[in-house]
Amino acid sequence: MLPMGWGFDVIKKDLNCKGLNCPLPIVEISKAFKELAVGEKIRVTADCDAFIGDVRAWAETRNQRIIAEEEGELSIVVIEKTGE
């Protein structure tokens, strides 16, 4: 489990993508990012196998930062918006 105190108190949005297969998780993340301001964080939960690779590639292409990630049957990722 991710340790407490990793910015959990300032997570702006919790996105549940359980049951969604690629590419829907990164589609949902893109949509949610439009409502975030720079510096705000979002936590995404998904159970798709390709999710963790997808979200890393997404963050690299879109120049956003992944703060925390937990890989497993249920993957949890915390992403910070660092730009448009």
Next chain:
Amino acid sequence: MESSDKVVKLDSAVISIKQDDLNILEERIQKLEQESTENIATMVVMTDKVEGVINALIIASSAAAMGLEVYICFNFWGISALRKNQSSNRKLKLSQKFLQLMTPKNADSLPLSKLHMMGVGKKMMSGMMKSCNVADVQTLMECCESLGVHIAACQQSMQLMGLDKEDLIDGVEIFGLGRFINLTLRGKFSYIIS
């Protein structure tokens, strides 16, 4: 010390460059900027088979999620995926009525390219896809729309089948080839799904 002679202190260095060389550099930068590609992707969908359309929409929505501006154009049989389930009151030629009758009426009735078996295969496949959480055409269309994917229809295919803008789902743009090629040249990739 010898090594300190070679160290360049950038804040106090003075670089002198001739105006001609500067002009040449500026020209080269301009040329590079013109030739670099924008974040655009174009796609053409020619097929009305459900796996082709799903494939195209998955690629389009993923590309849009990665930040590209996606233009996806449906032509020939692909235009069946954009039809609304309504009969038009306009006068149509017999050939147009025939085409409209014999092709899928909307995005939910697109056939499988293999094992369709008069609809039985499609129903089984839809059930299997649903249990594996594979998105269906409607969900993917909504994803694309919410991410700003430009969905377009080909003017000539519409004329062939006697379809008008009202017979297609909302938000469909009408594309010409000039605009399409211009976007393809400026963009990063272009796919045709046939």
